[in-house]
Amino acid sequence: MTPRKVPRILVLGGGYVGLYAAMALRKRLGRREAAIVVVDPRSYMTYQPFLPEAAAGNLEPRHVVVPLRRTLKGCTILSGRVTRLEHANRVAEVTPLEGEPYRVSYDHVVTSLGAVARTLPIPGLAEFGLGFKQIEEAIALRNAVLGKMEAASSVWDPALRRRLLTFTFVGGGFAGIEALGEVEDMARNACKDFDSIRPEDLRFVLIEAMGRILPEVGEELGGYALEQLRARGIDLKLNTRLESCVGGHIETSDGDRFESDTLVWTAGVKANPALNVTDLPLDERGRVRTNAQLQVVDADGQVIEGAWAAGDNAAVPDLTGEPGALCGPTAQHAVRQGRHLGANLARHILGEPLEEYRHANLGTVASLGLYKGVAQTFGIKLRGPLAWFMHRTYHMWAMPTLNRKVRIILDWTTALLFRREMVALGSFSSPRAEFVAAAAGDQPRHQ
Numbered sequence: 067m068t069p070r071k072v073p074r075i076l077v078l079g080g081g082y083v084g085l086y087a088a089m090a091l092r093k094r095l096g097r098r099e100a101a102i103v104v105v106d107p108r109s110y111m112t113y114q115p116f117l118p119e120a121a122a123g124n125l126e127p128r129h130v131v132v133p134l135r136r137t138l139k140g141c142t143i144l145s146g147r148v149t150r151l152e153h154a155n156r157v158a159e160v161t162p163l164e165g166e167p168y169r170v171s172y173d174h175v176v177t178s179l180g181a182v183a184r185t186l187p188i189p190g191l192a193e194f195g196l197g198f199k200q201i202e203e204a205i206a207l208r209n210a211v212l213g214k215m216e217a218a219s220s221v222w223d224p225a226l227r228r229r230l231l232t233f234t235f236v237g238g239g240f241a242g243i244e245a246l247g248e249v250e251d252m253a254r255n256a257c258k259d260f261d262s263i264r265p266e267d268l269r270f271v272l273i274e275a276m277g278r279i280l281p282e283v284g285e286e287l288g289g290y291a292l293e294q295l296r297a298r299g300i301d302l303k304l305n306t307r308l309e310s311c312v313g314g315h316i317e318t319s320d321g322d323r324f325e326s327d328t329l330v331w332t333a334g335v336k337a338n339p340a341l342n343v344t345d346l347p348l349d350e351r352g353r354v355r356t357n358a359q360l361q362v363v364d365a366d367g368q369v370i371e372g373a374w375a376a377g378d379n380a381a382v383p384d385l386t387g388e389p390g391a392l393c394g395p396t397a398q399h400a401v402r403q404g405r406h407l408g409a410n411l412a413r414h415i416l417g418e419p420l421e422e423y424r425h426a427n428l429g430t431v432a433s434l435g436l437y438k439g440v441a442q443t444f445g446i447k448l449r450g451p452l453a454w455f456m457h458r459t460y461h462m463w464a465m466p467t468l469n470r471k472v473r474i475i476l477d478w479t480t481a482l483l484f485r486r487e488m489v490a491l492g493s494f495s496s497p498r499a500e501f502v503a504a505a506a507g508d509q510p511r512h513q
């Protein structure tokens with residue numbers, strides 16, 4: 067990169083924190099005051115709370131992501147991964163999508179690398195499971211469910227049909243329950259298009275190691291969600307662990323054995339292990355520690371000059387909780403921390419005093435499918451269509467950029483007027499297959 071005349075801020079990761087921090091920085095600092103460089107292998111930020119609706123076909127997948135280049139005008143976007151960070155020398159190594167790694171020097175670094183799925187060494191999981199954190203995974207899940215229904219509709223072997231129509235989800239937190247609720251709702255609705263598949267033929271299974279689901283909304287609403295999902299015929303295995311899933315043969319700790327062609331893993335997240343390539347001090351859970359000003363600190367609380375962090379990859383003090391409490395890995399914090407971090411870093415560069423991050427939880431909303439949901443906010447508990455409406459209203463308000471808000475409203479309006487789209491485009495993942503087969507067919511026939 068070119069020699070610097072102005073301080074360069076390097077933002078690692080363009081998700082919630084990266085996007086909002088860069089926007090806040092650009093708003094406060096002109097191009098002559100700071101250069102902002104964002105590194106991410108994806109060219110977009112993903113609004114993860116909408117992934118279940120994208121998987122269910124209520125929303126067009128492209129509308130739940132925010133393009134970084136268009137949104138972060140005046141910032142440089144590098145498409146690649148950070149593969150090394152020598153903060154002592156203020157240099158990062160970036161490995162682009164194509165070509166050799168190169169080095170980028172900086173004055174301030176923002177680590178906003180988020181989290182990755184927390185997996186366990188369960189036989190078959192790495193080969194067979196599907197995660198649910200990225201838009202590609204939401205599209206793949208939708209195509210898998212509709213594709214298995216297509217396949218089952220023309221199969222008469224009962225064992226194979228049962229295997230194709232059994233969908234297993236592991237993890238009863240937010241992501242797992244919302245994905246399960248939305249996708250089951252879609253699959254039941256899709257049965258109308260198949261004369262050989264009845265809703266009773268579908269088997270949805272949830273495996274959860276604890277004795278409850280949705281701990282985020284509290285015991286009462288979690289219990290309500292549990293009853294609702296049970297009433298829909300979903301097989302909820304609580305206090306149960308997945309022990310093996312080799313080739314789709316599922317074995318659980320309650321002794322159950324069954325075949326399932328689809329397994330979705332949503333059993334928690336951990337800080338992005340990409341932090342291990344940095345020389346920043348990490349806590350026992352692999353996160354960067356920060357103070358309330360969102361500056362990176364060492365184990366003794368000493369500020370590491372020029373390093374800033376927030377979001378799922380950071381241990382940020384929660385000043386509204388008990389002493390020593392940390393903010394949870396939620397979008398609610400990530401958005402606000404991103405903005406706060408950007409503002410504080412701008413203050414630092416302009417020589418102004420920094421402010422502490424403080425945000426009391428606004429509550430929680432979760433969707434369980436069309437017109438179904440639970441919500442808990444400011445002590446008020448809601449369930450059913452009202453909670454579902456609140457879920458949509460809140461996320462509409464929180465979705466970044468007017469462009470995306472309008473597209474989402476149009477998607478929802480279209481879905482009210484017409485039935486949702488039920489086409490499985492599974493061949494997207496192998497677009498050359500047909501051409502390769504055609505080319506192979508060109509071979510001269512042997513006599």
Ligand SMILES: Cc1cc2nc3c(=O)[nH]c(=O)nc-3n(C[C@H](O)[C@H](O)[C@H](O)COP(=O)(O)OP(=O)(O)OC[C@H]3O[C@@H](n4cnc5c(N)ncnc54)[C@H](O)[C@@H]3O)c2cc1C
Pocket residue numbers: 078079080081082083084105106107108110111112114115116117118146147148149178179180181198199240241338340376377378379395396397398399400431
């Ligand atoms: C399905 C689902 C539903 C959710 N629903 C809710 C909800 O309803 N409410 C709520 O509050 N929270 C919800 N969350 C949690 C919320 O989405 C996260 O807390 C939030 O995304 C964290 O923001 P972040 O910026 O820390 O990380 P992210 O938004 O994940 O951003 C991390 C970025 O780092 C990039 N990156 C990764 N590795 C590298 C690398 N080596 N180099 C460069 N860049 C890299 C990634 O591509 C990504 O863009 C949900 C999460 C999921 C998965």
